[in-house]
Amino acid sequence: MSSNTTDHQLVSLTVNGTEREVVLDSRRTLADTLRHDLGLTGTHLACEHGICGACTVLVDGRPARSCLMFAVQAEGKQVRTVESLSDDGRLSDLQQAFADHHGLQCGFCTPGFLMLAEGFLAENPDAGRKEIREAVSSNLCRCTGYQTIVDAVEHCAAARRGHQEGNVQ
Amino acid sequence: MSHTHPAPSTATLVGSAVPRREDPRLLTGRGRFVDDIDVPRMLHAQFVRASVASGRLTSLDLSAVREVPGVVAAFTADDLELNAITAGLHRPPEEYVPTGMPVLARDRVRFVGEPVAIVIAEDPYAAEDGIEAAKAVYDVLPPVLTEDAALAPDAPLVHEEAPGNTLLDVSLFATEGIDRIFADAPCTVRVESRTGRQNALPLETRGALAQWDAREEQLVVHTCTQIPHQVRTVMANCMGLDERAVRVVVPDMGGGFGIKCVVGREEIAVGAAALRLGRPVKWIEDRKDALTASFLAREQHYGLRAAFDADGHILALDADVVCDMGAYSCYPFTVGIEPLMASSEMPGVYRVPAYRVRGRAITTNKAPTAPYRGVSRPQYVMAVERVFERAARELGLDPVEIRRRNVITEFPYTGVNNITYDPGSYLESLDLCEKSLRDEGWYTRQAEAAEQGRHLGIGYSCFSERTGYGTAAFAQRKMKVVPGFDLAEVRMDTTGALTVTTGTISHGQSHETTMAQIAADELGLELHKVKLHQGDTERITYGWGTFASRSIAIGGSAVRRAAGKLGERLRALTAGLLDVPYEDTVLDKGRVRLRDDPERGLSHVELAEVAYLRADLLPAGTEPGLTATASFDTLSDGTFSNATHGVVVELHEGTGQVEILRYICVEDCGVAINPTVVEGQCRGGIAQGIAGALYEQVTYDAQGDPECTGFMEYKMPTAAEIPDITIHHLETPSLITETGAKGAGEGGTIGAPAAVLNAVNDALRPTGVELENTPVRPEQIQLALEQAAHEHKESAPA
Ligand code: FES
Ligand code: FES
Numbered sequence: 001m002s003s004n005t006t007d008h009q010l011v012s013l014t015v016n017g018t019e020r021e022v023v024l025d026s027r028r029t030l031a032d033t034l035r036h037d038l039g040l041t042g043t044h045l046a047c048e049h050g051i052c053g054a055c056t057v058l059v060d061g062r063p064a065r066s067c068l069m070f071a072v073q074a075e076g077k078q079v080r081t082v083e084s085l086s087d088d089g090r091l092s093d094l095q096q097a098f099a100d101h102h103g104l105q106c107g108f109c110t111p112g113f114l115m116l117a118e119g120f121l122a123e124n125p126d127a128g129r130k131e132i133r134e135a136v137s138s139n140l141c142r143c144t145g146y147q148t149i150v151d152a153v154e155h156c157a158a159a160r161r162g163h164q165e166g167n168v169q
Numbered sequence: 170m171s172h173t174h175p176a177p178s179t180a181t182l183v184g185s186a187v188p189r190r191e192d193p194r195l196l197t198g199r200g201r202f203v204d205d206i207d208v209p210r211m212l213h214a215q216f217v218r219a220s221v222a223s224g225r226l227t228s229l230d231l232s233a234v235r236e237v238p239g240v241v242a243a244f245t246a247d248d249l250e251l252n253a254i255t256a257g258l259h260r261p262p263e264e265y266v267p268t269g270m271p272v273l274a275r276d277r278v279r280f281v282g283e284p285v286a287i288v289i290a291e292d293p294y295a296a297e298d299g300i301e302a303a304k305a306v307y308d309v310l311p312p313v314l315t316e317d318a319a320l321a322p323d324a325p326l327v328h329e330e331a332p333g334n335t336l337l338d339v340s341l342f343a344t345e346g347i348d349r350i351f352a353d354a355p356c357t358v359r360v361e362s363r364t365g366r367q368n369a370l371p372l373e374t375r376g377a378l379a380q381w382d383a384r385e386e387q388l389v390v391h392t393c394t395q396i397p398h399q400v401r402t403v404m405a406n407c408m409g410l411d412e413r414a415v416r417v418v419v420p421d422m423g424g425g426f427g428i429k430c431v432v433g434r435e436e437i438a439v440g441a442a443a444l445r446l447g448r449p450v451k452w453i454e455d456r457k458d459a460l461t462a463s464f465l466a467r468e469q470h471y472g473l474r475a476a477f478d479a480d481g482h483i484l485a486l487d488a489d490v491v492c493d494m495g496a497y498s499c500y501p502f503t504v505g506i507e508p509l510m511a512s513s514e515m516p517g518v519y520r521v522p523a524y525r526v527r528g529r530a531i532t533t534n535k536a537p538t539a540p541y542r543g544v545s546r547p548q549y550v551m552a553v554e555r556v557f558e559r560a561a562r563e564l565g566l567d568p569v570e571i572r573r574r575n576v577i578t579e580f581p582y583t584g585v586n587n588i589t590y591d592p593g594s595y596l597e598s599l600d601l602c603e604k605s606l607r608d609e610g611w612y613t614r615q616a617e618a619a620e621q622g623r624h625l626g627i628g629y630s631c632f633s634e635r636t637g638y639g640t641a642a643f644a645q646r647k648m649k650v651v652p653g654f655d656l657a658e659v660r661m662d663t664t665g666a667l668t669v670t671t672g673t674i675s676h677g678q679s680h681e682t683t684m685a686q687i688a689a690d691e692l693g694l695e696l697h698k699v700k701l702h703q704g705d706t707e708r709i710t711y712g713w714g715t716f717a718s719r720s721i722a723i724g725g726s727a728v729r730r731a732a733g734k735l736g737e738r739l740r741a742l743t744a745g746l747l748d749v750p751y752e753d754t755v756l757d758k759g760r761v762r763l764r765d766d767p768e769r770g771l772s773h774v775e776l777a778e779v780a781y782l783r784a785d786l787l788p789a790g791t792e793p794g795l796t797a798t799a800s801f802d803t804l805s806d807g808t809f810s811n812a813t814h815g816v817v818v819e820l821h822e823g824t825g826q827v828e829i830l831r832y833i834c835v836e837d838c839g840v841a842i843n844p845t846v847v848e849g850q851c852r853g854g855i856a857q858g859i860a861g862a863l864y865e866q867v868t869y870d871a872q873g874d875p876e877c878t879g880f881m882e883y884k885m886p887t888a889a890e891i892p893d894i895t896i897h898h899l900e901t902p903s904l905i906t907e908t909g910a911k912g913a914g915e916g917g918t919i920g921a922p923a924a925v926l927n928a929v930n931d932a933l934r935p936t937g938v939e940l941e942n943t944p945v946r947p948e949q950i951q952l953a954l955e956q957a958a959h960e961h962k963e964s965a966p967a
Contacts, residue, residue: 028294042200044202047879098196099192143853144853146887
């Protein structure tokens with residue numbers, strides 16, 4: 001197997017709301033395509049074998065490990081990366097919660113945790129601390145000891161719920 | 170030495186939990202790590218690595234590699250002709266054997282994963298195809314894989330020049346009459362404690378991007394290192410370049426924890442390849458290489474003997490320390506770092522009147538080691554804490570009480586190891602930690618659990634940690650290059666905004682925030698007016714980087730001094746312009762005003778304008794521009810942070826799992842520049858300490874093949890294993906540093922293994938089993954619990 005003999009393909013996918021077309025080697029991972037073909041370097045790689053979760057993005061709304069997906073598998077799909085969380089340059093509530101609770105130190109794992117939490121909370125808005133801790137345990141962080149990441153996600157979830165209840169009344 | 174300037178009246182930032190200035194960038198994906206940098210015409214490198222633990226490389230055929238589509242070049246050691254990386258100690262040959270680490274191995278390989286060739290291709294996928302096409306033939310030699318094998322009388326030699334596979338063998342202390350003390354003591358205890366090999370495991374693997382800048386006539390290397398200036402020095406040495414022809418730049422860095430504070434061979438090879446090819450070359454280490462072929466850590470053996478009087482006072486400590494350093498000595502610290510650290514600091518927080526120690530560094534056919542967060546202290550603290558636990562059992566004393574009777578309480582205290590400890594809160598932290606667990610009812614719960622047949626254990630560890638290692642402390646090690654001081658430069662521009670440049674480099678420790686807090690307070694500036702520049706060898710003459718919890722204690726002190734000097738210049742300028750005495754001026758909220766007439770003064774902006782744009786207005790004898798530089802070094806023995814950790818664990822029958830029910834850390838790092846940051850350092854450190862105590866271990870098979878090649882085998886703990894941690898702060902300001910801060914980077918990692926192991930052993934108390942080696946895995950717990958159940962049955966009435 002080598003780069004010349006593998007077939008090149010045209011792949012269209014929607015990244016952060018914009019339709020993109022990329023010609024690529026069929027063995028190229030989604031992570032490499034996002035990072036190096038599309039210049040979205042917010043998504044990080046720390047293991048390339050599906051364990052650490054640093055490369056987590058949302059594919060059709062669900063957290064997925066972009067190191068384990070070939071870019072061709074994203075054909076026709078909606079991909080969201082960390083760059084989409086604060087389109088207007090202002091931190092989203094989730095990002096702000098990470099800042100408020102010191103949920104990051106070196107920040108290398110952070111995009112993966114943000115996308116994991118974003119996808120998780122969308123599906124489980126009522127999640128409590130225990131479930132959040134469980135969900136968060138699918139990604140690795142070497143700096144924080146996790147507690148402050150759990151704090152951040154928990155507070156963000158609670159604030160979102162409070163907000164919703166406020167709307168209902 | 171006067172240790173502090175009078176604090177400016179507007180000092181409000183130091184000590185407050187201001188939000189991190191790093192966060193917006195990192196949270197939005199706008200951080201810039203090495204692999205985020207792509208440049209035109211860039212090539213990609215990967216390394217052909219040795220597949221045998223010990224052997225002679227009889228042939229290395231790269232012709233098929235060069236045929237692989239996309240591959241541009243492949244170089245061996247002979248092609249690149251680089252000098253070896255050699256670190257040194259000024260010690261006699263019977264104590265220390267220097268060994269070089271070749272950038273690429275030439276004929277002899279010493280561990281699986283050692284690089285023997287570099288392959289460069291148009292894209293990373295092709296580079297990986299390329300290394301698979303390499304054909305290497307080895308004459309396999311029997312590998313040396315354990316301490317016992319290395320020290321066996323007829324052991325094969327890892328380095329021909331090092332008999333007995335011993336690279337360092339020193340006996341630093343031997344109190345006269347110590348044998349007599351042991352002979353006469355009413356109580357002696359023995360501890361044998363081994364710690365597993367670990368991987369520091371920053372989430373971002375190592376990496377480098379090197380390119381020749383023709384205009385500057387410089388090889389510019391972006392790399393994730395904790396010591397950019399030392400990488401520059403070694404790179405120039407290896408390639409035979411003037412040091413000015415190399416520039417090392419560190420962008421954002423995804424953790425380091427020590428393994429990035431040594432110079433790696435890969436970044437040198439990448440630099441050489443870029444020079445050779447005239448094109449930029451990037452190398453990003455993959456996780457497999459990071460786990461197997463990068464620098465590892467720990468793996469030490471402590472044989473301790475201690476004598477006590479009948480009241481539980483320690484009388485003497487006799488120690489034999491053996492550190493398995495793997496195949497090579499790291500630059501700049503050498504293989505001496507671990508045994509020398511342990512030997513000189515082992516008595517720790519205790520009043521040990523007599524002390525003898527032998528420390529050895531041995532070499533084996535495993536990946537080399539580098540300092541890892543804590544450096545020997547997690548190990549010696551664990552061993553010494555086991556000594557006190559043992560003695561407490563022998564003498565029927567409470568484990569906390571025996572510590573209370575032995576910790577140093579008068580400061581400054583000069584120990585049997587000739588180290589003078591600056592003031593700390595050893596006893597206070599112990600008392601508060603115990604009180605917290607008692608008040609929360611853990612002792613009651615433990616008793617209740619015992620009645621229900623459950624196994625709860627409570628464990629502590631007390632320690633101090635030398636943080637502000639200055640030149641003097643490192644010089645005692647007799648290193649050929651001696652770390653210790655650091656430099657800072659401050660520069661105010663025409664708008665009154667300040668740029669601070671340091672020789673330290675943050676890789677998660679929030680220096681952009683904390684260094685700015687220090688400088689802003691010193692000058693009476695708002696935080697947003699200050700920006701930190703770090704990690705660029707072109708921006709500051711020299712720096713010793715970030716390791717050993719030194720950055721705030723030493724780098725931060727340099728920043729305060731430099732800012733202080735600039736403050737003096739601003740005041741002098743004001744005095745000249747307003748024609749008032751210098752003494753009448755004070756810095757206050759973005760301006761310099763008159764002490765007794767707050768209305769009268771000049772803003773920093775006005776002063777900066779004069780200094781640069783209206784030099785015609787400068788008072789006679791005043792120089793234009795507003796910059797200042799300063800250095801700082803801790804004199805004497807440096808600063809000592811301290812802490813007590815208290816842990817409650819439950820052992821689960823059936824699975825042998827250890828669950829941490831409660832974790833309290835009472836820490837004292839002097840003045841906490843930013844308490845949130847300090848807590849973050851504590852928690853992260855504790856997580857790594859727990860990892861070492863219960864989970865992580867790098868293992869090898871009988872041939873020396875690494876068994877942990879991915880995260881499936883190397884069990885780094887997740888949020889499910891690391892508990893919430895309560896942190897109490899005590900504050901004993903340092904009298905030595907400019908800020909009163911001591912350093913907080915490593916304490917968590919140092920305290921956790923001992924506390925966790927002690928808690929496990931407390932829970933195992935009914936079984937009579939005591940475990941002394943880490944990691945403690947479920948198998949051993951299981952075995953101990955089964956034994957206990959068995960004995961229980963035997964002794965139960967029929
Ligand atoms: S990089 Fe994808 S899971 Fe680790
Ligand atoms: S913040 Fe560094 S790895 Fe998570």
